[in-house]
Amino acid sequence: MNKKLVGAATLGVAAALVLTSCGSGGESGTGSGDKGSGGGTVTLKMVAADYGGGPTAEDSGAKFWKGVTDEFTAANPNIKVDVQVINWNDIDKQVATMVQNGQFPDILQTGDYSGFVKEGLLHKVDEILSPQTQADLLPKFAEFGKVDGAAYGIPFVSSARGLFYNKDLFSKAGIAEPPKTWDELKAAAEKLKKADVAQPFGLPLGNEEAQGESFLWFMGAGGGYKDASGNWAINSPQNIEAFKYLKGLHDAGLTTPNPGTKNRKDVWEDFGAGKVGMAFGGPMSIPQFEKAGLTNFGVAPIPGKSAVLETTLGVQDWIMAFNKNGRAAEIKKFFDFFYSGTAAQKISDTYKLLPVTTSGIQKLSSDEKLKPFLDALPNATFYPFTDPKWTEVNTEVKQSIGGAITGDAAEVLGKIQKIATGS
């Protein structure tokens, strides 16, 4: 009768069933682990997210990890790594079920680690990563792996944002250089508009990535989600100024129409089709644009109010180890193999994801299109995702921040601030 509701309720039922089966599941899990080590070889169970295009794709995560683990087992014959690759939509739910069942993987690679720390489920980084590898990690990234001063999450790969511009459209409109400031950006957009470009600036503030797009504009005005002392400051004067500037762009017809309903995916498709003059994008958008047939584009740092940003929005994914199965030594070997060998670079090459180590950045520095990202990476700024309120803020930003373009910026941002600071 009421499908949605039954769905929500079945979730509850499933959770209840899972909880009751907790004890038996946990024991059988340990049992199989003992058997593994008894036979001389240890099998590490790893769960990883799929960066590729699904199980059948050429770049599937399963294929990537098979290459890595085969190489690792060749070097360490008595350690096997069994990798289960799960797509991004399902991984959190499936891992939650595993954890509730007591069937802990040894290694987990996904988008967040913080939820497991509170429950005391994770190894500290010191226990599973050699000092050399730890020193190679970008300090700003590693810092975010800490909860109350102790590190649990290891940065795995990252991504950053830059300004993409269509060089053909720029020369058609007579623009020599990518804009560095907001004024230059607006002037460039006006020239593009005169040259009949339908979307001079691609502005996706719809539910897919509004939190990232907004953050880049906040930073351009010197704002952000939080202020210098770590308090939520979503309706700060700087942030309001950023959205007033965007409102100006929008009202002059220089942006994507109705930005509050447009997704990044759509804007990137339009950019690839040559209909957008400039848009924010990341390394992962490079192959998409090229696949759509656009090759003559450039990448520049993000323009700010009065100068280009020194920083960029950094997004990083994590790898972590569960402490329930007692295989820290084996895990340590695998992690050191991953970070010091070719695997970390292979993942950057395959998926256009950025490295999280100093040595990784050096290896990629000759790539012209990646350079703006790599330059900004060590100084990247992150979402305040360690704050428990972030999930709520994130959801609300995605849903409603587009209203700050059509409505009153102070009011819309004030509403989100209220959610962030509410109980």
Add this chain to the structure above:
Amino acid sequence: MHQKSQSRMSRALTPLIWIGPAVILIAVVVIWPVVVMIQSSFQKISRFGVVQGGNGFDNYTKLFDEPDFGGVMFRSLIWVVAVVVLTVVLSLALAQLFNQKFPLKRVARWALIAPWAASVLMTAIIFKWMLDPEAGLVNMILVDLGLLDALGGAEADPLGKASTAMPWLVFVAVFVSLPFTTYALLAGLATIPSDVYEAAKMDGARKLRVYWSITLPLLRPALTVAALINVMNVFNNFPIIWAMTHGQPGYSTATSTIFMFILKGTDIGESAAMSVVNFGMVIVLTAVFLKVSRWNTEVAR
């Protein structure tokens, strides 16, 4: 004596064997989830789905304090009324049409099933594509007809504003609801005996009069069932709005099911509270509908 009472008891229990499986099924699939849903709405539940204890009425207080809650509920009501009324009116006309004899009737009837056979999500996505500001078919046709100046602008983006998006959402919802409703009414029409029409003809009743005094009253059982199923279906409809607008801009095209799903991402307890409110709404709507359509009164025969 003893044997007799035993046999009477076993006779009384026999039906249980037959209805037992159905009762168990209903208990597990319908009643138990409702119980869990109501229970969840009074609990504090973590992001990972772990229950962290009771939460009293806090989930409800938080839900009712949401600035968008009132608008969402009001919109859900308008959405149900608009879609169901349009669907029923159009279906009555279509059923009448398809009840006539005309060439290629079989083909036309098959064509009517198409929107029903296709997945609702797919239909919604296709309509979203057709309304795409840059490459949408509908927009291209409008440009060719000279009704639209250019592609890519705000005018070519009907899904970008609530005022133009809502009519399109209603349109798609009506489009996918028509086949079922029309077929239900067609079945109803088939049950009306032809002699009543003959009698009316003998009395010299005009066509409109025949429709109003004979067809509609005799169609009422079918009409009531069709409309009632539509009310519940449309109220709980999720894929059309989710695929086409995601409830955006802001929450301005969100109905209560969309709102519930968005809440689930932040606060499972509050989302469960929304589910309970939703559940209550469906029951109230159904009750009001049955009252209005006088479910219990006998249809004149």
